[in-house]
Amino acid sequence: MIKAIFFDIDGTLFDNSARRFSPRSVAALKSLKERRPDVLLFLSTARPYDSFRRIGTLDLGIPWDGYIASSGSLVTWGERIVHMDEIDPLNVRVFIKSARILGLSFEIVMAKERIRIGGDTPEALEFYSHFEEGNPPTRPYRGEQAIAMNLFSPPSTDPLIRRMNPRLTFDRYTPFSVDVISRPHDKGPAVSLLLSELGISKEEAMGFGDDVTDLGMARAVGTFVAMGNAKDELKKESDYVARPVFEEGVLDGLQKFGLLPLL
Numbered sequence: 055m056i057k058a059i060f061f062d063i064d065g066t067l068f069d070n071s072a073r074r075f076s077p078r079s080v081a082a083l084k085s086l087k088e089r090r091p092d093v094l095l096f097l098s099t100a101r102p103y104d105s106f107r108r109i110g111t112l113d114l115g116i117p118w119d120g121y122i123a124s125s126g127s128l129v130t131w132g133e134r135i136v137h138m139d140e141i142d143p144l145n146v147r148v149f150i151k152s153a154r155i156l157g158l159s160f161e162i163v164m165a166k167e168r169i170r171i172g173g174d175t176p177e178a179l180e181f182y183s184h185f186e187e188g189n190p191p192t193r194p195y196r197g198e199q200a201i202a203m204n205l206f207s208p209p210s211t212d213p214l215i216r217r218m219n220p221r222l223t224f225d226r227y228t229p230f231s232v233d234v235i236s237r238p239h240d241k242g243p244a245v246s247l248l249l250s251e252l253g254i255s256k257e258e259a260m261g262f263g264d265d266v267t268d269l270g271m272a273r274a275v276g277t278f279v280a281m282g283n284a285k286d287e288l289k290k291e292s293d294y295v296a297r298p299v300f301e302e303g304v305l306d307g308l309q310k311f312g313l314l315p316l317l
Contacts, residue, residue: 056277056313057258058093058094059093060260061083062264063101064100064265065283066264078305086314095116096119097118098121098122098268099121099122100124100233100267101124102123102124103124104167120136120248122245125267126139127239128165129247131248138199148219149234153171153172156207158172158215159177161190164198165199167198169191169192171195176230177206205233207231208230212232241268242269242272242273245270245275257276261275262303263281264280264285269291277294278294279294279295280295280296281295282295282296282298294311
């Protein structure tokens with residue numbers, strides 16, 4: 055009996071090629087919640103809260119029960135924060151100084167807010183063009199609790215900025231952007247922590263994803279569905295490979311495991 059399901063966003067619920075959420079998959083999740091209100095639905099994404107809010111994830115009419123954001127640095131259940139990785143404000147200020155020395159632009163990510171520092175560098179413009187999520191407000195850092203920095207930089211700057219910030223972890227995820235965090239993030243421990251809070255066993259949990267960043271989630275749940283567009287590494291760790299996101303893969307996976315009837 056499945057009691058909780060975790061969904062990646064990009065490439066799973068959100069079709070990045072068409073720049074839209076899969077309509078029938080959205081309808082499937084609404085139907086599932088109506089049929090089985092006892093099944094908890096969670097987002098599990100590398101995006102920070104402000105990012106997935108801006109692309110409309112919270113406006114789909116799906117009653118999400120919580121979310122794992124920034125690949126596990128923020129975990130919520132309802133309105134309660136279950137876990138949040140915080141970066142020491144001193145380390146944030148050191149990072150700001152080093153990024154300015156190198157002429158780099160970046161975001162500072164808080165629990166529900168992002169702020170932008172720096173100008174429209176080529177890497178920053180590429181990021182906002184690629185992810186189409188809107189440019190957050192530009193203002194100075196005031197010592198808020200930060201969970202990450204999103205650095206816009208070419209790979210050539212990696213060695214120097216890493217040396218300038220030995221207390222931070224750098225995770226490059228595109229040729230033009232890097233996650234800067236307090237420690238390595240993994241969706242798997244975040245899923246396990248949330249299941250423990252909920253009193254739900256691994257065997258009673260299910261996940262959907264498409265990328266190698268979902269490997270930890272796949273190992274933390276009893277049943278995992280890889281989208282047809284998923285990376286091969288993830289498909290090998292999955293219980294079922296569904297149709298791709300643009301062919302309603304989430305609906306396919308829910309039907310495969312009896313959570314929704316076949317149409």
